[in-house]
Amino acid sequence: MRFENKVALVVGSACGMGNATVKQLLREGARVVAFDNRADAMDDLADEIADECPDAPGTLDPFIGDVTDKEAREGVLAHVRETYGSIDELCYVAGTLDLMCPAHKCDDELWDYVMDVNVTSAFKLIRDALPMLLDHEGPAANVVIVGSVGGLFGSTAGTAYITSKHAVLGLAKSLAWSYHLRNLRVNVVNPGAIMTSILENAMERWPDRDIMDLDGNELYNEKGAVSLGMDAEGNNMMGDAEDIANAICFCLDDANKYLCGAEITVDGGWTSF
Numbered sequence: 001m002r003f004e005n006k007v008a009l010v011v012g013s014a015c016g017m018g019n020a021t022v023k024q025l026l027r028e029g030a031r032v033v034a035f036d037n038r039a040d041a042m043d044d045l046a047d048e049i050a051d052e053c054p055d056a057p058g059t060l061d062p063f064i065g066d067v068t069d070k071e072a073r074e075g076v077l078a079h080v081r082e083t084y085g086s087i088d089e090l091c092y093v094a095g096t097l098d099l100m101c102p103a104h105k106c107d108d109e110l111w112d113y114v115m116d117v118n119v120t121s122a123f124k125l126i127r128d129a130l131p132m133l134l135d136h137e138g139p140a141a142n143v144v145i146v147g148s149v150g151g152l153f154g155s156t157a158g159t160a161y162i163t164s165k166h167a168v169l170g171l172a173k174s175l176a177w178s179y180h181l182r183n184l185r186v187n188v189v190n191p192g193a194i195m196t197s198i199l200e201n202a203m204e205r206w207p208d209r210d211i212m213d214l215d216g217n218e219l220y221n222e223k224g225a226v227s228l229g230m231d232a233e234g235n236n237m238m239g240d241a242e243d244i245a246n247a248i249c250f251c252l253d254d255a256n257k258y259l260c261g262a263e264i265t266v267d268g269g270w271t272s273f
């Protein structure tokens with residue numbers, strides 16, 4: 001019960017890692033505002049919770065909206081303020097792929113959308129939530145941003161995605177330094193290859209774009225293969241959404257009061273070889 005009565009806003013909560021994070025927070029007593037643009041998947045989330053953790057002590061408060069939409073961002077923060085008065089935990093998990101698109105094929109529309117979901121909207125939402133996050137009495141408030149191992153090196157994801165994931169590391173470090181004396185901790189979790197619906201979600205959004213259109217780039221070399229979740233022999237190396245939810249909750253845990261400005265990489269060893 002690390003999060004009993006804590007107010008948590010989870011952005012990108014319907015599928016994948018956000019979904020797993022919401023469930024973990026509910027199991028440990030949080031009041032969770034679950035923000036996502038997929039109304040269908042949010043209905044599924046509520047059904048899954050009723051099925052998988054019916055006795056979870058926390059409460060689920062779904063909010064449908066697109067995080068790139070100013071009104072939706074303002075709406076969810078107003079809802080939190082009016083309903084709960086403040087936020088203890090802000091988890092920015094939402095993200096989108098660029099379908100591994102290299103720079104020479106990345107048009108403005110793809111670049112702008114990927115940068116908006118992965119970086120710009122993270123900045124704007126967190127900035128606008130700061131009045132509720134700063135100067136908490138007692139344990140610090142927390143922001144956790146989900147980055148990627150693609151924010152640590154080039155990898156085989158596309159130009160927009162890799163750029164966006166490098167950028168959120170800078171965002172997190174700047175926030176951590178700016179507000180560490182105002183009782184706010186900011187940390188980043190960098191997943192490796194995780195079994196989620198991120199590729200399907202991106203393909204649904206961009207049905208006419210090619211996937212992994214690398215134009216001769218080597219995807220199936222030793223490092224490239226790992227980015228698809230397998231080692232050089234083709235063995236599965238993918239992690240589960242729960243592995244990332246655990247790391248997010250580790251960052252949020254009040255017991256880790258000195259953890260601030262950290263990057264926690266959860267990748268089954270990928271970046272160590």
Ligand SMILES: NC(=O)c1ccc[n+]([C@@H]2O[C@H](COP(=O)([O-])OP(=O)(O)OC[C@H]3O[C@@H](n4cnc5c(N)ncnc54)[C@H](O)[C@@H]3O)[C@@H](O)[C@H]2O)c1
Nearest residue numbers: 012014015016017037066067094095148193194196197198
């Ligand atoms: N899956 C992986 O292998 C992997 C690896 C490294 C990093 N990541 C990062 O992890 C995070 C979570 O990804 P995931 O794999 O769980 O993906 P996912 O697609 O399964 O879940 C992402 C969630 O974010 C929501 N979302 C996307 N755009 C949104 C928007 N504009 N407004 C509101 N909600 C929006 C989606 O509806 C979805 O519920 C992302 O930041 C992603 O870049 C994923």
